Amino acid sequence: xxxxxxxxxxxxxxxxxxxxxxxxxxxxxxxxxxxxxxxxxxxxxxxxxxxxxxxxxxxxxxxxxxxxxxxxxxxxxxxxxxxxxxxxxxxxxxxxxxxxxxxxx
Numbered sequence: 001x002x003x004x005x006x007x008x009x010x011x012x013x014x015x016x017x018x019x020x021x022x023x024x025x026x027x028x029x030x031x032x033x034x035x036x037x038x039x040x041x042x043x044x045x046x047x048x049x050x051x052x053x054x055x056x057x058x059x060x061x062x063x064x065x066x067x068x069x070x071x072x073x074x075x076x077x078x079x080x081x082x083x084x085x086x087x088x089x090x091x092x093x094x095x096x097x098x099x100x101x102x103x104x105x
Contacts, residue, residue, distance in 0.1 A: 032090050039097035053089035067093075 035051040042048045047058040057067050070092065071083040082095040 032092060034092050034094070036094045036096060039095055041097070050086040050089060050091060050093065052091040053086060055086055055088045057084075057086065057093075 033052055037048055037051065039046055039048075045059065047056060047060075049056055055066060061067070065087065067084045067086055069082060069084050072079060073081045073083065079098045080096075081098065083092060084095065085092050
């Protein structure tokens with residue numbers, strides 16, 4: 001049996017990847033769909049419709065009645081993407097396109 005010191009970083013990354021895939025598979029079996037919305041391709045002020053149920057999702061809605069923010073993904077000190085869940089159909093949506101914000105600043 002190996003001690004934790006003997007397990008390489010590569011093996012730990014593989015274990016994390018397998019756990020992540022198993023988590024996604026469980027969610028898929030529960031009927032949860034995953035989507036990606038690129039905010040650079042959305043008009044207006046960042047509002048968009050859920051790709052599955054077409055519920056209007058707006059960054060101005062702070063109540064969490066329509067959607068819930070599940071995770072912020074950072075790359076260094078920059079926001080790379082946001083994972084949110086539509087509270088109506090439970091779809092999980094990755095918001096991307098934040099690199100455009102970094103270019104503006």
